């Protein structure tokens with residue numbers, strides 16, 4: 001087993017029975033968790049998600065079965081040593097209330113015996129990584145932070161000793177939807193850089209679809225009903241349990257898996273330059289039946305909409321609403337269109353330059369293509 005990638009986890013027939021409680025909390029669970037991926041455990045309350053996590057880092061001991069890390073059996077390894085290789089962040093953040101943010105983040109580096117300088121540098125690096133200014137936050141105490149900031153510190157602390165594996169138990173559970181989305185996005189950005197092996201628990205299927213490279217749908221007693229990519233789970237649920245767990249709206253959820261960077265956006269919208277003369281603007285307006293022309297600056301960055309009827313006048317534009325970038329998904333595009341009822345939505349590239357304009361009709365075409373690719377072309381029509 002020498003060629004196993006760092007961070008690979010294998011659970012083999014893992015069972016946890018609590019004394020005096022009939023059925024095991026986790027019953028003979030076998031699961032391979034590939035290195036560098038986010039695997040999301042999702043399922044109803046009491047199905048054994050948290051127990052599985054705690055078995056992985058040996059916060060609780062299995063009744064039977066084995067745990068392998070990097071191909072090595074760690075079922076009997078010293079749990080303290082094991083936990084230094086595995087970061088753990090939980091819903092209630094578990095921050096030490098009487099220690100500063102810096103001290104909290106330094107927990108594992110200290111345990112590992114890092115020097116003061118190396119630890120301090122690591123704390124600042126991690127604070128920057130999770131989007132908190134070190135000078136502002138390192139000396140604060142947890143209660144002087146908002147819930148979302150505490151979550152960020154929790155994530156930074158879990159990353160402290162640069163672990164191979166991160167276990168995250170509903171890490172964004174207690175956060176309001178807006179901040180939750182921001183944290184999810186930031187976490188995905190961090191993960192794109194760090195490529196840790198992450199086991200992530202949630203009860204929210206939307207969060208699972210967004211965060212997971214793979215999703216394990218648990219039913220009861222740590223029984224896995226399906227372990228697959230989000231695409232497969234949404235388009236080919238393995239059984240009734242999975243179908244009912246993902247609920248209605250699987251086709252809509254699947255939209256959140258397609259990014260605008262990966263689809264073709266119509267780029268034939270009439271445009272004019274911000275410095276164009278009134279004459280040129282008039283010619284452009286005469287050549288289209290659109291009500292608005294899109295105005296681009298010298299770098300082809302969209303600056304506003306020009307009403308075609310006033311194209312020859314002073315060139316005053318109407319502001320752009322809800323421009324879409326390459327990281328936005330078809331789901332976000334649809335949401336934007338329903339929120340702002342304007343006809344077209346500008347799509348830009350990573351540099352903010354004009355790529356095209358999406359309208360409800362062109363979006364519908366993309367959605368159909370997306371659903372056909374998943375083998376279910378009839379769901380959204």
Ligand SMILES: Nc1ncnc2c1ncn2[C@@H]1O[C@H](COP(=O)(O)OP(=O)(O)OP(=O)(O)O)[C@@H](O)[C@H]1O
Pocket residue numbers: 018021025043044045046047048049050051052203
């Ligand atoms: N210390 C314990 N003693 C006895 N039973 C326990 C103990 N901890 C958990 N259980 C039981 O084991 C089962 C699985 O619990 P677990 O916390 O893993 O579920 P979960 O899927 O994480 O649930 P939730 O989504 O509600 O957090 C439950 O039936 C629970 O009551």
